[in-house]
Amino acid sequence: MRWLKPAIFATTSLVTLPAFMSQAYARQNERWTHFGLRPLGMGNAYVAVADDFNALFYNPAGLARLKTWDGELLNPAITASQNVKGLVKDAQDDLKSGKTEDTLDLVEKNTGENYNVGLALTPHLVFPNFGFGLGVEVSATTVFHRDVTVDLDTGVRAVLPIAFAKSFLDDRLSIGGAVKIRARAGIDQNFSMDDIQAFQSSSKTDSNGRELEDYVKAGTGYGADLGLLFTPQKEYEPTFGLSITDIGGTPYNVYKVKGSTLGAPPIQLPSVNVGLSAKPWKSDWTYLLVAADMHSINQPYSFSKKFNLGLEGGLGNILKIQTGLYQGYFTAGLQFDVGIINLRVVTYAEELGTSAGYKPDRRVAAQLKVLL
Numbered sequence: 001m002r003w004l005k006p007a008i009f010a011t012t013s014l015v016t017l018p019a020f021m022s023q024a025y026a027r028q029n030e031r032w033t034h035f036g037l038r039p040l041g042m043g044n045a046y047v048a049v050a051d052d053f054n055a056l057f058y059n060p061a062g063l064a065r066l067k068t069w070d071g072e073l074l075n076p077a078i079t080a081s082q083n084v085k086g087l088v089k090d091a092q093d094d095l096k097s098g099k100t101e102d103t104l105d106l107v108e109k110n111t112g113e114n115y116n117v118g119l120a121l122t123p124h125l126v127f128p129n130f131g132f133g134l135g136v137e138v139s140a141t142t143v144f145h146r147d148v149t150v151d152l153d154t155g156v157r158a159v160l161p162i163a164f165a166k167s168f169l170d171d172r173l174s175i176g177g178a179v180k181i182r183a184r185a186g187i188d189q190n191f192s193m194d195d196i197q198a199f200q201s202s203s204k205t206d207s208n209g210r211e212l213e214d215y216v217k218a219g220t221g222y223g224a225d226l227g228l229l230f231t232p233q234k235e236y237e238p239t240f241g242l243s244i245t246d247i248g249g250t251p252y253n254v255y256k257v258k259g260s261t262l263g264a265p266p267i268q269l270p271s272v273n274v275g276l277s278a279k280p281w282k283s284d285w286t287y288l289l290v291a292a293d294m295h296s297i298n299q300p301y302s303f304s305k306k307f308n309l310g311l312e313g314g315l316g317n318i319l320k321i322q323t324g325l326y327q328g329y330f331t332a333g334l335q336f337d338v339g340i341i342n343l344r345v346v347t348y349a350e351e352l353g354t355s356a357g358y359k360p361d362r363r364v365a366a367q368l369k370v371l372l
Helices: 004-013 023-028 037-041 060-065 084-097 102-109 193-200
Strands: 070-072 077-081 114-121 124-127 130-133 135-144 149-168 173-192 217-230 239-245 271-282 286-294 307-315 319-326 329-338 341-351 360-369
Touching: 037 307, 037 319, 037 329, 037 341, 037 360, 060 149, 060 173, 060 217, 060 239, 084 114, 114 360, 149 217, 319 341
Parallel strands: none
Antiparallel strands: 070 124, 077 114, 077 360, 114 135, 124 130, 130 149, 135 149, 149 173, 173 217, 217 239, 239 271, 271 286, 286 307, 307 319, 319 329, 329 341, 341 360
16 A cells, blocks of 8 residues: 555645544534435435436435436546635645745645545446446545644545336336445544654654554445335426435445455444425426435434425436535536536535534536446
8 A cells, every 4th residue: 555645645735625523523424325416416405306327326216217228437527625726826835935844834824724626436327127336436635723733534435336116106106225335445534743744754653653554444335225206196296205325324344455454434324314306397398396305314413414405407308407505505506418428517515514504615526428
Protein backbone atom coordinates (compact mmCIF):
# COMPACT_ATOMS: atom_id res chain seq x y z
CA MET A 1 0.00 0.00 0.00
CA ARG A 2 2.84 2.40 -0.80
CA TRP A 3 0.46 4.52 -2.86
CA LEU A 4 -1.70 5.33 0.18
CA LYS A 5 0.46 7.97 1.91
CA PRO A 6 1.06 10.28 -1.05
CA ALA A 7 -2.57 9.92 -2.08
CA ILE A 8 -3.79 10.91 1.38
CA PHE A 9 -1.44 13.89 1.68
CA ALA A 10 -2.23 15.16 -1.81
CA THR A 11 -5.93 14.96 -1.02
CA THR A 12 -5.70 16.89 2.24
CA SER A 13 -3.42 19.54 0.76
CA LEU A 14 -5.19 20.19 -2.54
CA VAL A 15 -8.74 18.92 -3.10
CA THR A 16 -10.52 17.61 -0.02
CA LEU A 17 -13.90 17.29 1.62
CA PRO A 18 -15.70 17.58 4.92
CA ALA A 19 -17.03 15.68 7.86
CA PHE A 20 -18.07 18.56 10.11
CA MET A 21 -19.61 16.31 12.73
CA SER A 22 -18.55 13.84 15.37
CA GLN A 23 -17.50 10.43 14.12
CA ALA A 24 -20.28 8.87 16.18
CA TYR A 25 -22.90 10.96 14.41
CA ALA A 26 -21.35 10.35 10.99
CA ARG A 27 -21.62 6.59 11.47
CA GLN A 28 -25.15 6.89 12.81
CA ASN A 29 -26.19 8.76 9.68
CA GLU A 30 -24.28 6.67 7.11
CA ARG A 31 -26.00 6.87 3.73
CA TRP A 32 -28.45 4.05 3.16
CA THR A 33 -28.17 3.94 -0.64
CA HIS A 34 -25.86 4.73 -3.49
CA PHE A 35 -27.16 8.17 -4.49
CA GLY A 36 -28.27 8.63 -8.10
CA LEU A 37 -28.09 12.02 -9.79
CA ARG A 38 -31.68 12.01 -11.01
CA PRO A 39 -33.03 11.17 -7.52
CA LEU A 40 -30.80 13.86 -5.97
CA GLY A 41 -32.18 16.42 -8.43
CA MET A 42 -35.63 15.50 -7.08
CA GLY A 43 -34.51 16.12 -3.51
CA ASN A 44 -33.73 12.38 -3.15
CA ALA A 45 -37.49 11.75 -2.86
CA TYR A 46 -37.44 8.56 -4.89
CA VAL A 47 -38.77 5.62 -2.88
CA ALA A 48 -42.25 5.88 -4.48
CA VAL A 49 -40.85 6.74 -7.94
CA ALA A 50 -38.17 4.09 -8.65
CA ASP A 51 -38.93 3.90 -12.38
CA ASP A 52 -35.41 3.47 -13.76
CA PHE A 53 -32.16 1.69 -12.85
CA ASN A 54 -31.98 3.62 -9.57
CA ALA A 55 -34.64 1.20 -8.31
CA LEU A 56 -31.74 -1.20 -7.71
CA PHE A 57 -30.56 1.07 -4.89
CA TYR A 58 -33.74 2.82 -3.68
CA ASN A 59 -36.61 0.35 -4.04
CA PRO A 60 -36.26 -2.97 -5.91
CA ALA A 61 -40.05 -3.15 -6.43
CA GLY A 62 -39.65 -0.53 -9.16
CA LEU A 63 -38.11 -3.10 -11.51
CA ALA A 64 -41.56 -4.69 -11.95
CA ARG A 65 -42.77 -1.43 -13.54
CA LEU A 66 -40.06 -1.05 -16.18
CA LYS A 67 -41.38 -1.23 -19.73
CA THR A 68 -38.11 -2.09 -21.45
CA TRP A 69 -34.51 -2.97 -20.72
CA ASP A 70 -31.81 -0.39 -19.99
CA GLY A 71 -28.07 -0.69 -19.67
CA GLU A 72 -25.10 1.58 -19.05
CA LEU A 73 -21.49 0.46 -19.00
CA LEU A 74 -19.43 3.63 -18.80
CA ASN A 75 -21.13 6.48 -16.89
CA PRO A 76 -18.60 8.38 -14.75
CA ALA A 77 -19.97 10.97 -12.31
CA ILE A 78 -17.83 13.69 -10.73
CA THR A 79 -18.89 15.47 -7.52
CA ALA A 80 -17.26 18.46 -5.82
CA SER A 81 -18.07 21.07 -3.21
CA GLN A 82 -18.53 24.52 -4.69
CA ASN A 83 -15.80 25.94 -2.43
CA VAL A 84 -13.12 23.43 -3.55
CA LYS A 85 -11.93 25.96 -6.11
CA GLY A 86 -11.08 28.41 -3.31
CA LEU A 87 -9.09 25.76 -1.43
CA VAL A 88 -7.05 24.91 -4.51
CA LYS A 89 -6.30 28.61 -5.11
CA ASP A 90 -5.18 29.09 -1.49
CA ALA A 91 -2.90 26.06 -1.78
CA GLN A 92 -1.38 27.38 -4.99
CA ASP A 93 -0.84 30.84 -3.51
CA ASP A 94 0.91 29.42 -0.44
CA LEU A 95 3.18 27.25 -2.58
CA LYS A 96 4.12 30.21 -4.78
CA SER A 97 4.87 32.41 -1.76
CA GLY A 98 7.78 30.21 -0.71
CA LYS A 99 6.68 30.14 2.94
CA THR A 100 8.03 27.35 5.13
CA GLU A 101 4.73 26.81 6.95
CA ASP A 102 2.40 26.46 3.99
CA THR A 103 0.31 23.68 5.55
CA LEU A 104 -0.43 25.71 8.70
CA ASP A 105 -1.32 28.75 6.60
CA LEU A 106 -3.71 26.65 4.54
CA VAL A 107 -5.39 25.28 7.67
CA GLU A 108 -5.78 28.77 9.15
CA LYS A 109 -7.37 30.18 5.98
CA ASN A 110 -9.86 27.35 5.66
CA THR A 111 -10.76 26.57 9.27
CA GLY A 112 -14.31 25.29 9.56
CA GLU A 113 -14.86 25.03 5.81
CA ASN A 114 -16.10 21.84 4.19
CA TYR A 115 -14.67 20.29 1.04
CA ASN A 116 -15.75 17.33 -1.06
CA VAL A 117 -14.56 15.59 -4.21
CA GLY A 118 -15.58 12.23 -5.56
CA LEU A 119 -15.68 10.02 -8.63
CA ALA A 120 -18.44 7.45 -9.06
CA LEU A 121 -19.59 4.82 -11.55
CA THR A 122 -22.97 3.10 -11.79
CA PRO A 123 -22.79 0.42 -14.50
CA HIS A 124 -26.00 -1.60 -14.67
CA LEU A 125 -28.29 -3.79 -16.72
CA VAL A 126 -32.00 -3.85 -15.90
CA PHE A 127 -35.03 -5.54 -17.44
CA PRO A 128 -38.69 -5.68 -16.46
CA ASN A 129 -38.71 -7.66 -13.18
CA PHE A 130 -34.93 -8.19 -12.95
CA GLY A 131 -31.68 -6.27 -12.83
CA PHE A 132 -28.21 -5.93 -11.40
CA GLY A 133 -25.69 -3.15 -11.10
CA LEU A 134 -22.73 -1.69 -9.29
CA GLY A 135 -22.54 1.59 -7.41
CA VAL A 136 -18.93 2.48 -6.62
CA GLU A 137 -17.59 5.77 -5.29
CA VAL A 138 -14.07 6.97 -4.61
CA SER A 139 -14.21 10.09 -2.46
CA ALA A 140 -12.36 12.27 0.00
CA THR A 141 -13.86 14.57 2.62
CA THR A 142 -12.14 16.88 5.08
CA VAL A 143 -12.62 19.82 7.43
CA PHE A 144 -9.91 21.88 9.15
CA HIS A 145 -10.39 22.77 12.83
CA ARG A 146 -9.10 25.69 14.89
CA ASP A 147 -7.15 23.34 17.14
CA VAL A 148 -4.96 22.62 14.09
CA THR A 149 -6.42 19.21 13.37
CA VAL A 150 -7.95 17.74 10.24
CA ASP A 151 -10.93 15.39 9.93
CA LEU A 152 -10.28 13.06 7.01
CA ASP A 153 -12.72 10.58 5.51
CA THR A 154 -11.38 9.09 2.30
CA GLY A 155 -11.69 5.78 0.54
CA VAL A 156 -13.88 3.55 -1.59
CA ARG A 157 -17.51 2.53 -1.05
CA ALA A 158 -19.27 0.01 -3.28
CA VAL A 159 -22.58 -1.83 -3.41
CA LEU A 160 -23.53 -4.55 -5.89
CA PRO A 161 -27.25 -5.46 -5.86
CA ILE A 162 -29.04 -8.23 -7.75
CA ALA A 163 -32.79 -7.62 -7.65
CA PHE A 164 -36.05 -9.31 -8.62
CA ALA A 165 -39.60 -7.92 -8.63
CA LYS A 166 -43.12 -8.92 -9.62
CA SER A 167 -46.49 -7.16 -9.93
CA PHE A 168 -49.88 -8.31 -8.66
CA LEU A 169 -53.50 -7.08 -8.63
CA ASP A 170 -53.46 -5.90 -12.24
CA ASP A 171 -50.09 -4.22 -11.74
CA ARG A 172 -51.34 -2.08 -8.86
CA LEU A 173 -49.09 -3.82 -6.34
CA SER A 174 -45.38 -4.47 -6.97
CA ILE A 175 -43.06 -6.30 -4.60
CA GLY A 176 -39.32 -6.69 -5.01
CA GLY A 177 -36.26 -7.92 -3.22
CA ALA A 178 -32.51 -7.66 -3.63
CA VAL A 179 -29.41 -9.36 -2.33
CA LYS A 180 -26.24 -7.33 -2.40
CA ILE A 181 -22.58 -7.17 -1.58
CA ARG A 182 -21.24 -4.10 0.22
CA ALA A 183 -17.56 -3.16 0.37
CA ARG A 184 -15.71 -0.33 2.08
CA ALA A 185 -12.05 0.58 2.43
CA GLY A 186 -10.52 3.79 3.67
CA ILE A 187 -9.67 6.10 6.55
CA ASP A 188 -12.07 8.04 8.78
CA GLN A 189 -9.94 9.76 11.41
CA ASN A 190 -8.98 13.07 13.02
CA PHE A 191 -5.27 13.89 12.58
CA SER A 192 -3.17 16.60 14.20
CA MET A 193 -0.48 18.49 12.33
CA ASP A 194 2.06 16.59 14.42
CA ASP A 195 0.60 13.32 13.17
CA ILE A 196 0.85 14.44 9.54
CA GLN A 197 4.44 15.59 9.96
CA ALA A 198 5.30 12.32 11.73
CA PHE A 199 3.94 10.27 8.84
CA GLN A 200 6.27 12.22 6.55
CA SER A 201 9.31 11.70 8.80
CA SER A 202 11.81 8.86 8.62
CA SER A 203 9.99 6.94 11.37
CA LYS A 204 6.65 7.18 9.52
CA THR A 205 4.76 6.69 12.79
CA ASP A 206 2.66 9.08 14.88
CA SER A 207 2.85 9.71 18.64
CA ASN A 208 0.98 6.44 19.23
CA GLY A 209 3.51 4.46 17.22
CA ARG A 210 1.01 3.82 14.42
CA GLU A 211 1.66 4.10 10.71
CA LEU A 212 -0.90 5.61 8.37
CA GLU A 213 -1.88 2.16 7.12
CA ASP A 214 -2.88 1.21 10.67
CA TYR A 215 -5.84 3.59 10.44
CA VAL A 216 -7.24 1.91 7.32
CA LYS A 217 -10.49 0.00 7.79
CA ALA A 218 -11.72 -2.36 5.11
CA GLY A 219 -14.23 -5.14 4.73
CA THR A 220 -17.05 -6.71 2.77
CA GLY A 221 -20.56 -7.62 3.84
CA TYR A 222 -23.72 -9.24 2.51
CA GLY A 223 -27.12 -7.64 2.84
CA ALA A 224 -30.70 -7.76 1.60
CA ASP A 225 -33.39 -5.22 0.69
CA LEU A 226 -37.15 -5.42 0.32
CA GLY A 227 -39.45 -2.99 -1.50
CA LEU A 228 -43.11 -2.35 -2.23
CA LEU A 229 -45.07 -0.04 -4.52
CA PHE A 230 -48.86 0.32 -4.45
CA THR A 231 -50.87 2.37 -6.96
CA PRO A 232 -54.60 2.11 -6.21
CA GLN A 233 -55.75 3.83 -9.44
CA LYS A 234 -54.37 4.73 -12.85
CA GLU A 235 -55.63 8.33 -12.86
CA TYR A 236 -52.83 10.59 -11.56
CA GLU A 237 -50.92 7.41 -10.56
CA PRO A 238 -50.91 8.03 -6.79
CA THR A 239 -48.28 5.64 -5.43
CA PHE A 240 -47.16 4.58 -1.97
CA GLY A 241 -43.61 3.27 -1.71
CA LEU A 242 -41.80 1.37 1.03
CA SER A 243 -38.24 0.07 1.11
CA ILE A 244 -36.28 -1.62 3.86
CA THR A 245 -32.57 -1.67 3.15
CA ASP A 246 -29.88 -3.75 4.86
CA ILE A 247 -32.44 -5.81 6.73
CA GLY A 248 -31.10 -6.61 10.19
CA GLY A 249 -27.97 -4.56 9.51
CA THR A 250 -25.04 -5.44 7.26
CA PRO A 251 -21.82 -6.13 9.20
CA TYR A 252 -18.46 -6.04 7.43
CA ASN A 253 -16.00 -8.92 7.54
CA VAL A 254 -12.42 -7.89 8.26
CA TYR A 255 -9.94 -7.77 5.40
CA LYS A 256 -6.39 -9.06 5.45
CA VAL A 257 -3.45 -7.54 3.59
CA LYS A 258 -0.07 -9.29 3.53
CA GLY A 259 -0.94 -11.27 6.63
CA SER A 260 -2.10 -8.28 8.70
CA THR A 261 -5.78 -7.79 9.60
CA LEU A 262 -7.32 -4.37 8.97
CA GLY A 263 -10.02 -2.97 11.21
CA ALA A 264 -13.63 -3.57 10.12
CA PRO A 265 -15.83 -0.62 9.08
CA PRO A 266 -18.86 0.08 11.30
CA ILE A 267 -22.01 -1.92 10.59
CA GLN A 268 -24.39 -0.58 7.95
CA LEU A 269 -27.61 0.02 9.89
CA PRO A 270 -31.00 -1.04 8.49
CA SER A 271 -33.08 1.79 7.04
CA VAL A 272 -36.88 1.96 6.72
CA ASN A 273 -37.90 4.43 4.01
CA VAL A 274 -41.38 5.47 2.85
CA GLY A 275 -42.62 7.74 0.08
CA LEU A 276 -45.60 9.06 -1.87
CA SER A 277 -45.67 10.10 -5.51
CA ALA A 278 -48.21 11.14 -8.16
CA LYS A 279 -48.44 12.45 -11.73
CA PRO A 280 -50.93 15.34 -11.70
CA TRP A 281 -50.22 15.96 -15.38
CA LYS A 282 -49.47 13.45 -18.11
CA SER A 283 -49.83 13.56 -21.89
CA ASP A 284 -48.25 11.71 -24.79
CA TRP A 285 -45.10 13.85 -24.66
CA THR A 286 -45.04 15.60 -21.30
CA TYR A 287 -45.58 14.81 -17.65
CA LEU A 288 -45.26 16.31 -14.17
CA LEU A 289 -44.16 14.10 -11.27
CA VAL A 290 -44.31 15.04 -7.57
CA ALA A 291 -42.88 13.03 -4.67
CA ALA A 292 -42.32 13.16 -0.91
CA ASP A 293 -40.12 10.81 1.14
CA MET A 294 -39.23 10.05 4.72
CA HIS A 295 -35.90 8.23 4.99
CA SER A 296 -34.40 6.15 7.79
CA ILE A 297 -37.47 6.61 9.98
CA ASN A 298 -36.14 3.92 12.33
CA GLN A 299 -32.91 5.82 13.06
CA PRO A 300 -32.57 8.43 15.84
CA TYR A 301 -31.62 11.67 14.14
CA SER A 302 -33.39 14.90 13.26
CA PHE A 303 -36.70 14.80 11.37
CA SER A 304 -35.48 17.73 9.29
CA LYS A 305 -32.81 15.50 7.73
CA LYS A 306 -35.22 12.67 6.94
CA PHE A 307 -37.97 14.50 5.03
CA ASN A 308 -37.46 15.21 1.31
CA LEU A 309 -39.60 16.68 -1.49
CA GLY A 310 -39.21 16.33 -5.24
CA LEU A 311 -40.65 17.59 -8.53
CA GLU A 312 -39.83 16.54 -12.09
CA GLY A 313 -41.08 17.66 -15.48
CA GLY A 314 -40.33 15.66 -18.59
CA LEU A 315 -40.46 15.98 -22.36
CA GLY A 316 -40.69 12.42 -23.58
CA ASN A 317 -37.47 10.52 -22.89
CA ILE A 318 -35.29 13.35 -24.15
CA LEU A 319 -35.34 15.97 -21.39
CA LYS A 320 -36.05 15.79 -17.66
CA ILE A 321 -35.82 18.76 -15.28
CA GLN A 322 -35.90 18.23 -11.51
CA THR A 323 -36.07 20.32 -8.37
CA GLY A 324 -36.76 19.61 -4.72
CA LEU A 325 -35.74 19.90 -1.09
CA TYR A 326 -33.11 17.52 0.27
CA GLN A 327 -32.41 17.70 4.02
CA GLY A 328 -33.99 21.15 3.97
CA TYR A 329 -31.96 22.54 1.04
CA PHE A 330 -32.85 23.36 -2.55
CA THR A 331 -31.87 20.89 -5.28
CA ALA A 332 -31.98 21.15 -9.06
CA GLY A 333 -31.15 18.73 -11.83
CA LEU A 334 -31.25 18.21 -15.56
CA GLN A 335 -31.10 15.05 -17.65
CA PHE A 336 -30.62 15.14 -21.42
CA ASP A 337 -30.75 11.85 -23.33
CA VAL A 338 -30.11 11.48 -27.07
CA GLY A 339 -28.89 8.20 -28.54
CA ILE A 340 -25.80 6.87 -26.82
CA ILE A 341 -25.19 10.15 -24.96
CA ASN A 342 -26.88 10.90 -21.65
CA LEU A 343 -25.91 13.94 -19.59
CA ARG A 344 -27.02 14.40 -15.97
CA VAL A 345 -26.22 17.50 -13.92
CA VAL A 346 -27.36 18.26 -10.37
CA THR A 347 -26.74 20.65 -7.49
CA TYR A 348 -27.62 19.75 -3.91
CA ALA A 349 -26.43 20.32 -0.35
CA GLU A 350 -25.36 17.77 2.25
CA GLU A 351 -26.29 18.74 5.81
CA LEU A 352 -23.25 17.85 7.89
CA GLY A 353 -24.67 18.94 11.24
CA THR A 354 -27.23 17.29 13.46
CA SER A 355 -30.21 19.07 11.87
CA ALA A 356 -31.07 21.07 8.75
CA GLY A 357 -29.83 24.65 8.85
CA TYR A 358 -26.65 23.90 10.78
CA LYS A 359 -23.79 23.34 8.31
CA PRO A 360 -24.66 22.64 4.66
CA ASP A 361 -22.07 21.69 2.05
CA ARG A 362 -23.30 22.79 -1.39
CA ARG A 363 -22.15 20.36 -4.06
CA VAL A 364 -22.33 20.04 -7.84
CA ALA A 365 -22.28 16.72 -9.71
CA ALA A 366 -22.23 15.78 -13.39
CA GLN A 367 -22.54 12.37 -15.04
CA LEU A 368 -22.04 11.38 -18.67
CA LYS A 369 -23.17 8.10 -20.20
CA VAL A 370 -21.34 7.31 -23.43
CA LEU A 371 -22.06 3.60 -23.97
CA LEU A 372 -25.24 1.48 -24.30
